[in-house]
Every structure is written in structure tokens, then in C-alpha cells.
Amino acid sequence: MFADNRVKNRGISGDVSVGVLKRLPQVAAGKPAKVFLLIGTNDLARNIPADTVLQNIFRMAAYLRRESPQTQLFVQSILPVNAVFGKFAGHTGKGAQIKNINTQLQQNASTYKYSFIDLTAAFANDKGELAPAFTNDGLHLTGQGYALWKHLLYPHVLGLEPKPALIPLPQQLKWNPGYFRLQGANNIVVKKKALRPEAERLRQVLSAKGVTATIANTAPRNEPYIQLRLGKVKAPQNATEAYQLEVTEGKIVITANAAHGVFNGIQTLNQLIRDNELVDACHITDWPAFAWRGYMVDVGRNFQSVPLLKQQIDKMAQYKLNIFHFHLTEDIAWRLQIPKYPQLTAPENMLRNKGAYYSEAEMQDLIQYCRDRHITLVPEIDVPGHSAAFTRAMGVEMQSPGGLALVKEIFTHVSKTYDVPYIHIGGDEVKITNPEFLPAITKLLHQLGKKTIGWDPGGNLAPTTVRQLWMTEGPRQPELKYIESRHLYLNHMDPLESVTTIFNRRLGDTDKGSDQVMGATFCVWHDRNVLKEEDVLHMNPAYPAMLAFAERSWQGGGYPGWISNINPHAQTQLAAFRNFENRLLNHQQQYFTGLPFPYAAQSGLNWQLLGPYPNEGDITKAFAPEQKGFKPEKAALPAVGGTVVLRHFWHPLVTGVLENPQENTTWYAYAQFWSEVSGPKKFWVGFNNLSRSYNSDSPAAGTWDNRGSAVFLNGKPMPPPVWKRPGQKGNSEIPLLDEGYEFREPTIGNVRQGWNTILVKLPVKSFKGTDWQNPVKWIFTVVPLGEE
Template sequence: MNRIYLSVLLSLLTPLLVWAQTQQQRYPLIPYPTSLTPAQGEFTITAQTALIVQDSRFRNEADQLGQLLQPSLGKSLSPRGNGTKIILQHDPAITQAEGYSLTITPQQVTLKAAQPVGMFRAVQTIRQLLPISIEQKMAKPVPSLTLPAVQIQDQPAYAWRGMHLDVSRHFFSMDYLHKFVDRLALYKFNKFHLHLTDDQGWRIEIKKYPKLTSEGAWRTFNNQDSVVLKRAPTNPDFDLPKQFIRQQNGKTQYGGFYTQDQMRELIRYAAARHIEIIPEIDMPGHLTAAIKAYPSLSCTGQEGWGKTFSVPICPCNEPTYAFTEAVLSEIIALFPSQYVHIGADEVEKTTWAQSPACQELMKREGIKNVEELQSYFVHRIEKFVQSKGKKLMVWDDALEGGLKPSTAVMYWRSWVKDAPQKAAQNGNTVVMTPVSTLYFDNPPGIQSVENVYNLAIVPQGVPANQVNQFIGGQANIWTEYIPTENRVDYMSMPRMTALSEVVWTNHPDYASYQQRLLSHFLRMEQMGIKYRLPDLTGFTEENVFVDKATLRIKKPLASYALRYTTDGSQPQRNSPELPASLDITQPQTVKVAAFTPSGVQGDVYSLRYQQQSYATPVTAANPQAGLQASYYKKAFRNTKGMNGQTTDSTFIIHNLVVPKSVNAPSFGIQFRGYLTVPQTGVYSFFYTCDDGGVLRIADRLVVDNDGNHAPIEKSGQVALQQGAHPFAADFIEGGGGFTLKLKYSLNGSEPMDIPDSWFSH
């Protein structure tokens, strides 16, 4: 492309790009509507604005809108106001229950829907278009509020738009659950999956079995508590809340539970916001808390731990079914949800195989193995649940012994890649919740929000006649190492906003989303959400310089302050503010963190600098294209484990990728060869691994991203002269699905893929 043509093209594109960015700032909606047509002008809301409900079916939604506006205006809006008008209308032409239309002109706001749920979604769109100041509950009243003129037609892409919270591993207040519901409503979620029971605690009152909560809701500190308590001195978000700790019989115990009356009120609160709470009572495994209280529930008459998971209840004794049906009867009477979730995952079946009662049952029923025995249990529970007018939901583990088509399946095991397709082929409806992307207890990183945003609800290869069986997606927050509300906030926000757009809009535009998200960070701050601040970029963790380096970090938001230290201490609110450019002329460690005006602190980045001379290139004899790769079909804890092992196979690969022929569930690969760089400079490398990897160039350690972990990007630098340099990259996959990416940058450019032509062996 010649320079004149490029200049003309840029002159044409620049106004369009500026316009697009302005529109994203004017309409910072997440999830983005199905259709949005910008318009000129603004609608002004004052205390004299009339709030008119033309159909009584929308009275609840009108009240919600009024409650949203009243604190800012200092007065409730009346249907007889003598100013501008906000009108809620019934429109039977809108065919989807959650669909709505919204028209804002300088003269009037008109919200239309066929059903109350659609009108509520429209109110949430209004909320996001209003000034962020409305989220300040104690703010002084203002004379007016404004809404940008716009025309919106909107409806969700998927019926299941869910968030999950595990209250068993660590417990959370009823007040926080209400706040969580509010956030779900703001981002147009419609399902709240509450994981109420597990080995570590039983959290819901069951009147027929009071010991489930008097005993099962409390525990002495376990290994998960020990982990978080060790982290608490440097991060108070890991400290166990004092209100959930008690002294009992000379022991310190942690726990708590919800009464049925408390849960009934939460259900009512969520229903008013058109959110369905899905209860999960995990069975037949994950029931140590119940077995401790009622030991006869297990095949051995006691609780315990098997090879991998806890001892389950016994599916071969009739009293087990009397217990489960009584518990589920109370749950079903309490929760009006369409589905009841029983987990049916991670079941340790050793005690079943050894039980005479199970051997007798399996012989009588023609059951061939313990996987089918689990299905026998699930089928019996499903029949009971269906007799109460409900549907059963399970995790995808339960597919192994066979499921009826009527059972709904949540797919979580990313390493069982064909499980969603098998479920669909079996006739099951499927909710996508893969551990690799949507387990929000996995540590967030620089790519975690984008990974969520790019999630495919319908996997590749699903036949057209089975697409509709994929009813949506859900993110899960398992709380083994999440003991506080602040930590839940940090782990879920902003990832939750990315998921909301995936399951509502279904036509992704990540660049647009990123622009709109900036406004939502400010809204979250006003709402008191302790969200994870945006990642700081433009640097690597391991840095090198020949003569000197210059550190420049752009603030994600102008209101943030970047604070830094060079003495090894953690940055504080009163630490020096990082200048626009900081020259580095000697080896040192710079620690940087962003702070919001209210004092919310972002992640601390430790940037280590060392001085290097440019590595001298080598001369390779008769180089061939590509890298040599040694493949090991074995699980490794770290990359060093491959050293000295017998190679299963070797191959030549064009770039740092795992070929499709690699199909072992756990494996390791050693990539060896040369990297030829076209010019002398300090090169940055960004190495993303799930599980672990180590990168060496010119016999220098560049990136250490070793160990078993979720997808994490780590970065480093190396000073290279133009030419070929020894290249060694190790990668291990421990099971559960892998990620392997390597990008480079030179002189501060955006990270780019390494050209195939740079690699040889």
C-alpha cells in the first residue's frame, strides 16, 4: 500500500473511529442491545416528570424505576406530573418474553414490553443510561437527570444466563446475596445458582433433619481455611469474617446457615427482579457434612475420604431415598424454580463396589458397574423430582453411566471435549460452564476477560438440529479459597460483565465492549463493588536493559493513580505517584499498583530489571524450517519432570503450537531449535500456558510460567543481536484442556505472533 493511499484511508477512517468511540461513551450498555439506533438530544428527568403506567401488569417494574430515581431527585415521580413523561406500555407484538423496546426523545421516554420480565430488562437499560451518580445512595438530590436520545430493540440470545455462588466452602451473609442479585439484575442475568451443600458445610435449614444445620453447618478450621488465613496478613480479603466464627464446647468453629424464612425472602427479592434461584443439593457425593450428622447414610456407616473424593451416601439402602426425598421435598416446597440441581459429580464409588448391599442391588437390577449404579440413583431421584413438577439438572460427570434425555446437563469438564455433543445427541439440554473459562475461582489474568468474552455457547461440530439444546451459559464461583465478599467481587468482576454480553447479545465486539467497560468500572466503584481493576500494560514482568530502560504505563482510567516503590515494599495510597516516564539505569525491582479515588487497590506488579549485553548470534549448520518437538505422554508437575524421560515421539512443527495429533490427556512437549531475529534490540516475549511452561532464548531464561495452573500469561525480555539464537520452550499439560500461546514485541509495539520463518532447527 503506497503512503498517499494510506494517508487518505486514515483520514477517512479516523472520523469514523472517533464517532464509534463517542457512541460507546454515550451508550455504555453491557450487555449491548440487539439493535441500537443513536439519536440527537437528551431527555431531562425532573421531580415534575410524570411516570405513567398504562398497564397494571407493569406496576412492579414502574416501582423499581421509581425507586431508582427517587434518591437522586429527592421525590417520587407521580403519574400526574406536569413535566416530561416516562410511559410504560404493553406491546403484544413483542414476541419474546424478555424482549422490549425503548424510545428516548427529548420529549418522552417510552418503554414497551409484552411481559413484566421484558419491562424489567428495559428498566435496567434505563439504569445504565442514567448518570453514574444515581448509584450513590447517600448523595444529595439534584435538580435533574438526563438520558441520551436513542431507539433500542432488544431481546436475549439465550434463555439461561446464569451465575453460580458456592456458599458451602465459605459462607456469605444474606445481605451480600441480596447485593449479588442486584448485580445480576443490572447485567440482565436471569438465573442464580446457589450451591447450598457440600463436604465442608450444609447451609440450608431442613426441618425434618435439624442436625444438618446444628452440626453440618459448622466445622473446625480445615485445610482451605488454613490456606486463606496464611494469605490474610498481606491481603485482608482472605481473612475469615468474624461473624461466621463461634466458640462451641471449647472449639473454634466456622460456619452458618440460612433459615427457610431467610431464603424465602431472598427468593421473593430475586423474583421481583425476574431472577430464578436454582438450588443445588449435591448428591450422592460431596455430602460429608450430612454424613457426619447422620452416619448411616453411607455404605460404611461413617464419613471418610476415598482415593479421590469423599465417601458418598449409599444408593443401595432404602433409608437413603427416604432421606433424599424428604430433603428434596422441603427444597422443592421452598424454591419455585423450574430446575433442581443435584450435582451428581465427582463421586467416589469405592465403598459402593465393596458393599454387599450394592452387589445385591446391581445383580437384581442388571447393573453392570458402579457408573451405572450412579445412574440408577440419579434416575430414581429424577422420577421423584418430576413427580413434584420439577426438572432435574446435573453436572456432566453424570453422563458416564447414562442419563435420560429429560435431565438437563451443565458442562464443566473442559478436558472431556465431546461431552456437550454427547449430551445433545442424547437429547439433553445443555448449559455451558467450562472450567477453563467460566470457573471464576480460577485466578484472573490479563486475558481472562477476553477469554470469557470469546466463549462459544454452541461448540463446533454440533448439528443444526441440536443447536437449540444449548440453552445458555453460566459462570461458577467455587469458594474453597474465597472467604470474603470482597474476594468474590474481585474474582467475579469484571468477568461477569463479559459473560452477560456473551449470553444476551451473541454477536461479540470486544473492542466496543472494552470501551463501554471503562464506564462500568466507575459505576462499580459507586456501587461499592471491590472489582478487579483493569490490567496495567505496556511492560513485562522480567525486564532487561543494555544502557537504560524507560518505564511508561498508561492509566486505564484518568481517575486512577499509579503508585510505585523501589525498596521492596508494597505500594500504598501514600506511595509516590509513578511519573509519565521513569528511567531505569541500574538493576532493581519496581512495584506498581493502581488506586481508585475511593482507595480500591489493583494488583501489584513487580517489574524486575537486570542489565544485559546483546546476545551474540550463532551459526547453525544446514538449518531446516521449523522446530524439533519431543513429545511425552505423561503427567508432570513441572517442566523439569521431562528431563531424563524417554521420548514417546518426535516431530517437526512450524511454530510453537500443539498439533492436533497430540491427544494424550496429560503430556509434555520440549520445543528446540533456533529463533532468527531480523534486527538487534531488546525483545519482549509473552508466554501463555495452561498448565505450565518455561522459555529460554540464547541460553537465557526469559519467561518462567511453570507449574500446574489455569491459563496465565507471563512475560520477560532478552537482548538479542540480529541473527539466529538457540531457542528452547518447554510446555506441560496436566489434564483439563490446554492453552499455549507465544507472542513477541519490539520497542514497545503491541504483542504480535512470531512468524514461522523465524524458527529453524
């Protein structure tokens, strides 16, 4: 029923506890990750005393603990029985003994170090007997009973939250008793023609889960069904995207004010259907805090194929993002076909991925692909900056009179060819030599019925052009509209830091969107060349960050400032992050198999930061924490997380854990973790996490970084990687290979059974890098990874 080759059935019909004991060595020899045990009914039918059954189960727990200590044991309560059918009297007459054993199993779980799973509450009627709905003989389960059993075990088998982990978390969610049986739901009821595309989408969702459904105008009598309907859903903002989702035992109803809301409800329903059997009863009323929830990819520098783009668009849709910002032109290359000017996309005028561009047909296909998923594609043609490719192709500089005429002609063609409401014109990182250039472009686009967006800080944009913030702080002008992208650039972020930062971000310095603050867009800029297109997703934490951004942009809220670390002092904030991280890890396992998803559990890592120790510029100098037998006293400073930023290279705008970091000092970080077994273990270890936009140097041979950082596991140094390009001087055309812990093989360290210690040495000399391409980001990452 699990359709998972990792799940092995070792049960035997008619077996008793002694039989399990005799076969247990064969199971333990395989060192399984988990064992699920349910035994005892047949023992009692043979009049084996309850105490004997209990002792046999306790012996099983002790044996597994001794022979395979890393195995998690889950002991299930013995299922209730019911004598009403008059069958299997020897079994169904043992209800009292079953209750007694289950009570003892629950009470002794901590003593024998197993997890107890209570099945009785779900399977019993109000008399404590096996409910007739789940059996036809009082002992054995029907198909419906097995579906419920799978549903109850599913989160334990896969290590998931007890209830489906929803991202983004709905604004209002109430779990109710009962379940909707998915496999009996063969009818999708929809009356409005406008919702037929959504009904067809839901039909495809159900088909992928093994349910063949038909779309009908009316609900069938006495059969379960799923209904999609338009109705009044009250929401404080963004009502067109709001929805209600009601799951009961007999039906599932999604109600929304518009088709977009129904689509959003289907995405939530898809997450509720996690075991393909039962859907937990619940009531959800939901709406987004921000109307603009965007994701930007830069294909000007590194081309991405249409299938890879569609993969990302599908994930956007799954998490209710609704803006695909498509950065098409750069100094490196112009990627959008303009039929009148084929030289723009000619190979000889591109510096990378020569000859790779998007045809008009491909662009139309992407626009429609987004529209089908209620996503607006926003093309960006960056003018007048980032335009060296244009100059190479056309032979004129954009801000010249001839260049302006050509650009106006191109924008006219783009506007008339593509049905998109917005066109992003860039406008940043350029010296404005023609003050009439940007006003002329925006005037033209507005006359052509397009809305415009430009970067801020940037050039002299029109008052009606939406500003997309990318750097500076400061007051906003009340007459302008804004999109937040500050501190949302993944190319500058460590993977673990990205989730922490984005989850904590207070987008646009406000709790929810308004006429002035439309929302936010997080961005993947990868300035450096890559060996293959997928490296952009391997080296930038696009998918983990997407989930954090989806949560924050939908939920709203957040915390003031630019935060790069988990805050150990704010318990409510820490609890909220841990709750989100658990859901994130669930989604990593369920929905990102085979996709790059650089994230590992980090909120349980507690550090003691010891220092500062003055090193007088000698980064090799050792201090007390490195001495044998050193026992750290009360922490000078607590920290939490797999990645800890002591001082960001944008300090003090982005805060690290040190309020007043000092040059020529050494800090140490100390932590402990438990291992059930001794032997080799995988770790993520890193001290640099090079930005993918700076041309930073690779570490020298035999070092972790150029600051003298080191890490000790149980008092022994962990050697740095054998770098593929040690000491490589930064160069935008030389791709990164293994410089980041998330895209190289994990470090292997030998752990011991029981408690293990990690000591991280963190010296620093100057906060000023050798040049602007090598900024000093005082940071470390050490994460013991879970077993695969």
C-alpha cells in the first residue's frame, strides 16, 4: 500500500509473539531505519497470558536496541475486536485483555525506548470495540480499515508531521474529526463553465494519486464527491485569491470568489492528500497578505532551457506564487528573439551559451504556461544599463539617438506581440547620459497599454512606474508603488541562511500589502558562469528559499530589520521558525525528490560562542578552548542554527550574532550532538559560501578558508576538502566547482556512540577584503546530516 520499495513487510499470517522473537535477528541484521510492530491478538486467542505477551514485546524492544541501536521502534496498539459477527470467538472475546496490554504498552514506551502508536481511538466505536465499518468478521480489516491503518502509520513511516504540513500555512485552519475517503471520490462537481479548467486540473491531480474522476454538473446521490464553486468568501485583502476549503466525511467543497481562488484551494487540497487514501477533515479560510508574490530568474547571464523554467514555474504554482519575473537581457547576451533584428540573438554577439535564446513561439508558450497556473509573466528588457550585448549587436549605444529609436522599436514589437500587463525596463546600475531616454521609453509603453517596473535605486523613472527596491533603506514616497526585493537575492545567501533570512523578513517593512506596497520578488542572480544549467539551482537555494518566501509573502508579518540568524532569545520567534522548518523538511521529502533542495534541519543545533580572544593579527594563535580537557563555562553568547553569521559583509545593515564585532579577534563555537552508533558520519562544513555574483577566490590548498578557520570533532581536527581548484583567482567565466558545502560531497567525520563535541575556531584579521570581489563574511556552517 505504500508503493515504496524501502518498506518491507515481515508479518506472517497467524503469527504469535514468540515467532516474531525468533525471526527478529534476521530483521535486526539489516539495520533498518524503522521497525513497526503489531503483535498479540493470536497469542491471546491461544490463551497465552497478557503478561507473557508484554514481556515478549519488551524483549523485542531490548533486542533491537542492543543489536541495531539506530533503528527506531514503533509499537502499535493491538487492534480492538468485536464479537457482534459471531466469528473468531477465540479472538473477539479477548477485548479486555487487549485493552490491558495496550495500556501497559503505552505506559512502558519510555522505559523500553520505543514510540507507541495508539490505533484504538481511530478504529473503535463508542464501546471500545472494533467499529463494524472497518471489518466484516470482528477481527480482520476490510479495505476501508486498511486505508485508515495506512493513513495513521503514514507520517510515522516517512517521518512527517502528524497532520499534513501545509505551505504556505493558511490564514485560518481548523482540524476536525473524521476523514474523507479519497479512493471512493470519483466525481468532481462544477457548475460554472469558468471553473472547468480548474476542474480539469483537479482531475489530473487525482489521477496522479490513482483516482479516476469524472467532471459532472450535479452531485451524485449517496456518493462522496469534490465540488468546486464560486461564492462569497470574506477576506480582508486580495479577495480574488481567497478561498474556503471544507473537508467532511462525505464531501470536499472549495469555494472562492474567482477561479484564481479555486486554483489556490486545489493547491492546498493537493497537500492535504498526502497518503492517497484519506483526507483529514478540516475547515480552511485563506487569502494572501500580499498580492505580488514573485520569483525572478536571470537567463541573460546563464541560459535556462524551457523545460527547466517550466519545472520552476510548476513549483511556483504549487506554492501559490503568482509573478514570474523573466530577466531576458544582459551584458552577456540578449535572449529574446526580435525577428527584425536577428543580430541581437546571433551567437557571435553572445559571450555565454552562444546562440541560446527564446523564440517568439517559446515566449508565447511560457506566457500561456504561466497564465494557465494563474501566474503573470513579467519580461524584463534591461535599459539603458546591462546593455553591452545590444551595443555589440546593433553597433550603437542605447542612449544615443539612434539607440533610443531602436529600443523604442523593440519595445513596440514586444508590446504588440505579447499579452502581458507589465514590462520591466530595468534602469539600474548605469550612468544616465541621456535624461530623456527612460521617460521616452516609459511614455511609449504606457501609450501601448503596458504598465512599467524599474529598479530602485535606478534612473529617472516616471512617477507611474512601479519601483522594485533592491538595495537602500529609507522612507518611501507616498505617491509611488513598490515591490520589495531588498535582501532577497539568493546569489548572496548561504542555503541555511536563506531560509532563516526570508522566513524572518518583514516584506516592504509592513505586515501586509497595500496600494503602495504591492508585494515582493525574490531573485536568483548568478553572475558567474556555470558548467550546466542545473547548477544555478544547485548553487543557489532556489527551492528552499521559495518555500520560505511563499510562507512569508502569503502569511505576511515577519520581524523588523535584515536578519541572518535564528534568534535564540525570542522564544515565540524561535518556535515559529521551528514549526516552519518541520513543515519545510516534510515538503523536501514529499515533493522535491530528485530536485536540488539544499537544506538540512538546523533549529536544533545549539551553540555556545566563546570569545573574543585578541589574536593580534595572528590567525594561527590558539586559545583556551583548544586545550585538552577544556570545559566551556556558561556561554558567553548563545547561537542556534547550522549556519551562523558572526558578521555579514553588509554589516551593520544585515546583522550577525555579534553586536560589536572586532578585527584581530578569535571566537570559538562549541556544540554537542548525540549519535546512537559509532562510525563515519556525513557533515556539511563550510566557512565561506562564496557569493555567486562576486569573483571571489577559491580557498588555498590545505585550508578551509583564508581566515584560518578550523573545526574539531571530539578534539580531532576535521581536514578541509581537497579542492579541485585550490587558490583559483576569482573569474566570472570560471565556474564554481566545489567551493560550497551544498554542492560538494559532504565531509566525513568519525563519531562515537553517545555525546559528541564540535569545536569551531573562527579567527579574523581585517573586515576589509583584499578587493571588492572578496568581501569578508565571517560565517561558519557545521551540520551533522541525517542518515539517508
